[in-house]
Amino acid sequence: MIRFFLLQNRQGKTRLSKWYIPPPSSGDTSSSESEKVRIEAEVHRMVTARDKKYTNFIEYNNYKLIYRRYAGLFFTIAVDVQDNELSYLETIHLFVELLDSYFSNVCELDIVFNFNKVYSILDEFMLAGEIEETSKREILDRVKFLEKME
Secondary structure: OOEEEEEOOOOOEEEEEEEEOOOOOOOOOOOOOOOHHHHHHHHHHHHOOOOOHHHHHHHEEEEEEEEEOOOOOOEEEEEEEOOOHHHHHHHHHHHHHHHHHHOOOOOOOHHHHOOOHHHHHHHEEEEEEEEEOOOOHHHHHEEEEEEOOH
16 A cells, blocks of 8 residues: 655755655644654655665655656655555656656656646555556546536
């Protein structure tokens, strides 16, 4: 099961953050948000400092981080330890292909200025921490249908 999905640039700025399982905290919403920010910063430090000769999998706390770098953006998924790493690498790649198809050659500015569309694409792709749909054409058709309804 997916715990969270992050999209961060090289400088550590989080461009997309989707949490399916909230981080452990004392129950206060402000401490939960600060815990998310702390985890995001820690994940960024680990992913960017990692040498390219190592794998794209990192065990972190009680889950596994799977990441991939595209240009200046790091796509990171945190999953349960027993989940298949390669399937989640493919998941990241499919999400990048979806963004690339939707925005026709996506860049960081597309994500920043159209974050609501990016979240819409992600929601059509993943639901409640599980992969909902794997057909690129089906996901993009649904997103375009939702656009027409707006």
